[in-house]
Amino acid sequence: MPGIWILALFLLSAAEGEEVCYDRLGCFSDDIPWSGTTERPIHKLPWDPKKIDVHFLLYTRENPDNFQEISAVDTSTIEYSNFNASRLTRFIVHGFIDNGEENWLSDMCKGSCFPCPKEGCPNMGHFADKFKGKTGNDFTKLYLNTAEDKDFALWRYKVTVTLSGKSKVKGYVNVALYGSGGNTRQHQVIQGTLQPDNTYTSFIDAEVNVGTVTKVKFLWNNNWINPTLPKLGAATITVQSGENGTEYRFCGSEKVREDVLQTLTAC
Template sequence: MLMLWTIPLFLLGAARGKEVCYNNLGCFSDTEPWAGTATRPLKVLPWSPEKINTRFLLYTNENPNAFQLLQPSDPSTIEASNFQVARKTRFIIHGFIDKGEENWVLDMCKNMFKVEEVNCICVDWKRGSQTTYTQAANNVRVVGAQLAHMLDVLVTNYSYSPSKVHLIGHSLGAHVAGEAGSRTPGLGRITGLDPVEASFEGTPKEVRLDPSDADFVDVIHTDAAPLIPFLGFGTNQMMGHVDFFPNGGQNMPGCKKNALSQIVDLDGIWSGTRDFVACNHLRSYKYYLESILNPDGFAAYPCTSYKDFESDKCFPCPVQGCPQMGHYADQFAGRISEQPQKFFLNTGDAKNFARWRYRVSLTLSGRRVTGQVKVALFGSKGNTQQYDVFRGIMKPGATHSNEFDAKLDVGTIEKVKFLWNNHVVNPSFPKVGAAKITVEKGEGQTVYSFCSEDTVKEDTLLTLMPCDSPDTL
C-alpha cells in the first residue's frame, strides 16, 4: 500500500514544481515547458535579478566610446543621459559566457553611428551568462523580463513607441530578445544571430524566439549543424519571418573543419571557457557587423535548399526582390509571407565578407577544343578577378553559364574579358572566342550583353564590348 501513496505524491510534487517571483518581472516556475521535458530535463529556476545584475549600457553618437548606465529602477539615469526619444533604439544582447563590454558589441554600435543617429544599448548580463549552460539558459527568462521592463519604463515615462525598438541577440541573447518581445506588444524588430539550439530547439514558442515576438523577426543561422554529433551550437529551426542560411548555415568559409575551433577569435572576445565557442557560431555577428556598412553586400536568395542554390536554381531575385541579410533586412518587411521563408547566400572567408552574385552566359566561337573558360567583369566601380565559367569540350555555338560571387559590386558593366586555356601542346595553335557574353546581376533586372567576332589563342585575353557598341560593329 505504501507504493500506492508515494507514487501519486511524487507525481503531485512534480506537477506543482517550484516558483520564484520578482517585483516588476512576474513569476517563474520550473514546470513544463520550462523544465521536466526531453529538451529541458533538469528543473532549474532562474537566478534573481540581483544575482544576474543585468546592466543597460547606453552609447550614442554623442558618447560613442564611454557608456552611460541606465537603470530602469531610477528613471533619472535615463533623463540625465544622451538617450533621445526621436531616435530608434537598438539593444545588443550577448550570449553564453560573453559580456556586454566586448569589442564586437561596441564595434556594432560604432558602425551604426556611421550610418544613423541611434540609441545603442548593450545589455550586459555576464554574471548570468558565465555559469553552467543549463543555468544560463534559464537565466534568459529573467534577463528577457528585465529588458521588457526597461521598454515599459520608456513607454510609460517617455511615450516611446516599441515600434522604434530593435533587439539584436546573439546565441542565448537571441532567446532573451524573444522573451522580451513576447512581453512587449508592438515591438518593432528582433534579429536573432545564430540562436542557440540546446534547451530551445523544438520547444513551444513561449520558450524560444519565434515570429510572434516582434513585427519583424529576422534570423541568421551560421552554426546550424546538429549539436550531437557535430557540436553545432546554433539552431537549424526556422525562428523568424525570414531566416538566412549563409554558406548553407553550417560550415562557414574560413572556419576550421574540426568540431571545436581552436580560436576563439583574434579579438580575444571570450572569457572563461574560451575553447567552448566555435568559429561558425561567431560568424553571425561578424556578418551583421559588416552588413551595417554594406547596404547591398549581403543579398540573399529565396531557395528550398543550399544544394539548389549552389546548383544555380535560385537566380536571379524574384520580382519582389531579395532581402539583405543583416542590418537592412527590415527593408524587406513589407514583402514577407505568412509562411517563414528561407534565404541563401555566400560570403567571403574573412573580412570583407560581403559578396555580389553574378551569372555569366557565353556562346563560344572558333575551334572545337578541350579546355576551360574564364571571364572577368569590368565596370564603373572596378573589376573582378577571373572566374571559371566552363571546363570540358568547347564546341563552337555552344552556350555555357555559371554563377559566381564577386568581392565587389562592379557597378555598370562596361566590358568583359574572356580567357581560355587547356595546357596541351597543340602545333596548330587553335583559336577560340566568345561570340556573345551576357551578364546578369542577382538583385537587378538588367542584363548586359557583350559581343565579339574575334578568336584568340590560348592564354590570350579577348575583350568584349557592348553588342551595340561601335567597337563591335
C-alpha cells in the same frame, strides 16, 4: 454491476496508446509528440525506417553540383565524404508528397537562387533563424555566399557564354567583368570540352560590386600543349546581376589563341 465493470475496462483498454520500437532509434508511441498534434492529428505510428528508405544527399562547397550519398549506418561513407563536423550542417527535408529528386532541392544546395525579385531578396539563408526578433520589419541584406576577407560580401552574377571557333578543344574559360563600380579578377566559368557554337552558363561570386557592366574580358586555356595552335573566342557573353536582375550583352568577332585576352564590348 458486472456490465459497468466490463464497460470501464473496455474504455481503459481503448485509451491505452500503441507503441513501436526500432533498432538504433528507440520507441515511439501514437501520442504526443509523434502524433496527436496539430500537424499530425491522426494517431498513427511511424513507418519502419526500411519502408521510408531515407537517403542522405550531401552537398558542400567542395561538391556544390553533385551530391555525395552518405549513410547513417555505414560511417565509412561519412569518413570518405566531404562532411566536416566543424562546419554547421543544415538538413533540408522535402514535403510528404514530394521527393528528393525535385530540382528546387538541388538548386538550393547549389545556390541557384537567382536573381532577386524586383522587390528585393527576402531575409533568407543559412543563418536566418538568428535574425528572429532582431531585425523587425527592416529590410536586411544577406549574402548567398561570403568571401574570406572583411567585409566578407560577394556579389553574384550569372554569366552565359557562346563560343566561336573551328573545332572543339579541352580546357577552361575565364571571364572578368569591368564596370562603373570596379573590376573583378578572372573567374572560371567553363571547364571541360569547349565546343564552338555551344552556350554555357555559370555563376560567379565577384569580390566587388561591378555596378553597370561596361565590358568583359574572355580568356581560355588548353591545359596542355597543342601543336595545332587552335583559336577560340566568345561570340557573345551575357551578364545578369543577381542584385537587380539587369542583363548586359556583349559581342565579339575575333578568335584568340590560349592565354590571349579577348575584350568584348556592348552589342
